Amino acid sequence: MKSKRVGIVGxxxxxxxxxxxxxxxxxxxxxxxxxxxxxxxxxxxxxxxVGGFFEGLADSEIEAVPIFLAxxxxxxxxxxxxxxxxxxxxLTELQRAGPLDGILAAPHGAxxxxxxxxxxxxxxxxxxxxxxxxIPIVATxxxxxxxxxxxxxxxxxxxxxxxxxxxDQRDTGRQAADLLxxxxxxxxxxxxxxxxxxxxxxIQSQETSKSPLSDFxxxxxxxxxQPKVLSHSIVLGFPYSDVPEMGSSVLVVTDNDQxxxxxxxxxxxxxxxEQRHTFEPDFVNASQAVVMALQTDSFPVVLLDMGDxxxxxxxxxxxxLLTELHKQNATESFVCIYDPEAVSQASQAGLDGHLEMSIxxxxxxxxGDPFCICxxxxxxxxGTFSETEARHGGFTDYDQGSTAIVETMDGRxxxxxxxxxxPPFSLxxxxxxxxxxxxxxxxVAKGVIAPLAAYRPIxxxxxxxxxxxxxxxxxTQISYRHRRNPMYPFENL
Numbered sequence: 448m449k450s451k452r453v454g455i456v457g458x459x460x461x462x463x464x465x466x467x468x469x470x471x472x473x474x475x476x477x478x479x480x481x482x483x484x485x486x487x488x489x490x491x492x493x494x495x496x497v498g499g500f501f502e503g504l505a506d507s508e509i510e511a512v513p514i515f516l517a518x519x520x521x522x523x524x525x526x527x528x529x530x531x532x533x534x535x536x537x538l539t540e541l542q543r544a545g546p547l548d549g550i551l552a553a554p555h556g557a558x559x560x561x562x563x564x565x566x567x568x569x570x571x572x573x574x575x576x577x578x579x580x581x582i583p584i585v586a587t588x589x590x591x592x593x594x595x596x597x598x599x600x601x602x603x604x605x606x607x608x609x610x611x612x613x614x615d616q617r618d619t620g621r622q623a624a625d626l627l628x629x630x631x632x633x634x635x636x637x638x639x640x641x642x643x644x645x646x647x648x649x650i651q652s653q654e655t656s657k658s659p660l661s662d663f664x665x666x667x668x669x670x671x672x673q674p675k676v677l678s679h680s681i682v683l684g685f686p687y688s689d690v691p692e693m694g695s696s697v698l699v700v701t702d703n704d705q706x707x708x709x710x711x712x713x714x715x716x717x718x719x720x721e722q723r724h725t726f727e728p729d730f731v732n733a734s735q736a737v738v739m740a741l742q743t744d745s746f747p748v749v750l751l752d753m754g755d756x757x758x759x760x761x762x763x764x765x766x767x768l769l770t771e772l773h774k775q776n777a778t779e780s781f782v783c784i785y786d787p788e789a790v791s792q793a794s795q796a797g798l799d800g801h802l803e804m805s806i807x808x809x810x811x812x813x814x815g816d817p818f819c820i821c822x823x824x825x826x827x828x829x830g831t832f833s834e835t836e837a838r839h840g841g842f843t844d845y846d847q848g849s850t851a852i853v854e855t856m857d858g859r860x861x862x863x864x865x866x867x868x869x870p871p872f873s874l875x876x877x878x879x880x881x882x883x884x885x886x887x888x889x890x891v892a893k894g895v896i897a898p899l900a901a902y903r904p905i906x907x908x909x910x911x912x913x914x915x916x917x918x919x920x921x922x923t924q925i926s927y928r929h930r931r932n933p934m935y936p937f938e939n940l
Contacts, residue, residue, distance in 0.1 A: 450510045451631050453624075454544050455486060455500050456537055457516040457553030458570055461591060463760030464559055464689040465917040465925070466523035467811065472532055477846075477867075479518040482540060486513035495841030496587040496608075499620020500551045506621075507628035512547060515540045520868065521760035530560035534570045538577055549627050550574060550584040552602070553620075556592020557685035564690045564929070568597030575601040583637070585627040587619050591653075591685040593692040594641055603630065604637040604700045607680035609664070611655045612839040612900035626677060626700075637677060639700040640708040642716035644723070646935040648695045651753065651911050651920050652726040653683050654896045659725040667697070667715050675702045676711060681719075686922050687759055689929045695719060723935045730913035730921050733771040740889050741777060745907030747884060752893045754916030755814050757785075757870040758839070761893065764807040765814030767914045768891050769860070773820070778859045780889040783876070785810075787866040793824045793851035800824045804853070806862060814916045822853040822862070830865060832879035839872045839897040852880060861887070871898045874905065895920070 460470060481489055490497040490513075497516060504511040515537045519525075525533075552574065554567035563569040567588075575584060583603045588594070590607045598605065604626055608619045629635045648660070655664055664681060671679035680698040697719065699712040731739070740748040755765030763785035772780045784807040796802045801823050808817040830850035834843055848866030855862070861882070869876065871892040877884050884890060884905045892898040895911065895918075902909075913920040923937060933940055 450508065451548040452510045452512050452546065453504055453549045453551055453627060454512045454514045454541060454547045455497060455551050456514050456541060456574065457497055458533060458537065458558070459518040459553060459555040460525065461521040461555055461557045461589070461685060461760060462524045462559035463521060463687045463917055464524055465687055466760055468523045469526040470519055470522045470524065470529070471526055472529040474519040474522060475517045475533065478520055479516060481516045483513060486516045487511070490516065493841055493843055494617045494837035496553050496616045496620030499617040500624050503621040503624025503628070507625065509628055509631070512544050514544050520870065521758060523760065525558065525560040525566065527560060527562040530563065530566060534573060537570065538573060541574065541577060547578065547582060549582060549631055550578060551623055551627060552584055552586040554586055554588055556588035556594060557688050559688050559690055565595045565597055565692055568595045568601065571598055571601035583627060583630045585623045587623050589613065590681065590683045592682050593685055593688055593690060593694065594682045594696040594698065595692045596641065599639060599641050604639055604678065605680065605698055606678050607682050607698070609655065611653050611683065611896050614837050614900060616841045617837070622678065635677065636703040637700050638703055638705045638708055639698060640705065640712045641696050641698045642712040643694065643696045644716045644720040645931060645933060645940065646695055646720060646723045647686050647693065647922060648683050648726045649728055649920065649922060650686060650895050651728045654899065659722060663719065663722055666718060670714060671699060671711055673707065675704045675707055677702055679711065679715070687918055689927050691929055691931060693930050694934060727936055731910060733767050733912055733914055736910045736912040737771045737775045737777055739910055741775065743908060746888045747890050747905065747907055748888065749902050749906045749909045750889060750891045751895055751898065751909060751911045752891055752914050753895045753911060753920040754914030754918055755893045756895050756918035757868055757893045758872070758897045759918040761916055761918050762810035762814060763868040763893055764810050765893065765914060765916055766807040766818045767815040768912065769807065769818050770815060772860055772889065776859065777889055779887050780860045781887045782860065782891040783863040783865065783871065783893065785868045786864050789864045790849050790851045790866045793853055793864060794827055794849065796824050798824055798827065806864070821856040823856060825852045825854055826881060827851050828880050830867070832875045834873040834875050838900055842872055845869055845873065850880065870894060872901055874901050
């Protein structure tokens with residue numbers, strides 16, 4: 448019997464609409480822009496859903512046909528011309544691939560383009576138009592997706608990762624491949640339904656292994672345990688995309704039982720709505736956070752800089768916590784700041800060079816003023832490093848560009864300066880450049896939940912900090928124009 452052929456396509460970016468700058472085609476080419484067999488070469492062994500696609504198809508003896516994969520790290524919305532170029536190229540390569548029996552697709556779910564606010568719904572719909580209604584399409588999404596009915600209608604099944612930090616991406620890809628294989632063998636006929644409660648789960652409460660979210664996951668698992676339920680997904684949402692689809696949702700896939708899918712999805716949606724108040728955390732500002740860190744005896748304390756969350760698209764040059772650490776004489780502290788200009792100055796000064804620098808606060812006026820201080824250059828690096836463990840986002844290779852490590856002349860604070868934005872998803876960001884995380888009492892990580900997987904092995908404790916910025920944790924302090932209304936927590940529902 449002739450082997451089935453399944454095409455693999457992906458287009459992933461988490462788009463923060465509150466950032467003034469746009470994501471361009473070059474941002475994708477700087478991260479991942481892979482065509483044909485390059486997708487297999489780069490991703491087959493990666494802890495990413497696409498790696499799971501290849502493994503799952505191989506286990507089912509189905510031919511994997513890698514077509515196109517593009518990814519850019521979170522940033523502003525994708526400019527129209529760049530998005531059109533990406534989608535056109537994907538569709539062209541899909542046509543060139545020849546007859547296919549199925550499609551495995553990897554959208555992010557919170558991608559926004561200038562000309563298509565529901566960018567994932569749009570490109571999945573274009574793939575559906577091209578392959579026709581009979582070819583099954585199974586997709587994976589990040590749980591930070593803002594799910595849309597358009598995405599649901601364009602696919603036969605969608606499965607979201609079930610962990611945050613995202614450590615099960617490869618497993619999710621394998622699950623999607625297995626579901627598609629069973630569909631192609633005629634063993635199942637997937638049908639799916641989504642439900643959309645009018646609520647947004649706060650980003651600070653989106654740790655899946657911690658209450659209250661872990662409690663809801665257990666409830667969902669129990670209620671979706673019927674034999675004909677093939678999968679269920681809790682979609683947490685990405686509140687920094689100001690689009691009508693923004694918010695949390697649930698999605699249920701059954702074996703040819705639409706009423707069961709609808710009933711289960713609505714039941715879980717109602718339960719999520721009932722628990723909406725439990726997802727509103729207490730907020731700690733920068734000053735309070737540093738005081739708390741200095742009072743602990745369990746080091747290092749990791750301060751999670753939520754307003755400058757690089758994994759949520761922020762500029763990575765926020766100085767609010769750096770300034771507060773210096774103000775409160777917080778010795779043995781570490782901060783990483785994106786500042787190409789400062790890197791250049793440190794490089795010119797050379798090893799052990801002394802200079803006065805203006806650090807960070809250059810991208811906009813939202814994340815703190817430039818921090819002016821005299822520093823000594825400790826080391827200079829090319830800025831590339833690799834992570835061998837499964838970490839949030841499925842990244843393995845990192846490039847933060849030319850990197851300078853400096854310390855304030857009073858020796859209190861070590862500052863890593865990078866010339867490219869890189870989220871704090873790996874401890875190798877420190878250890879690969881000669882820094883021992885345990886030498887610090889306080890470490891600033893510009894993220895919310897994603898850094899937990901990397902920093903747990905060394906952290907004495909974590910403190911979430913509601914710093915100002917494009918990823919402000921207190922959502923009620925953000926001005927939206929396009930979200931659904933009413934919606935909790937913005938309206939008192």
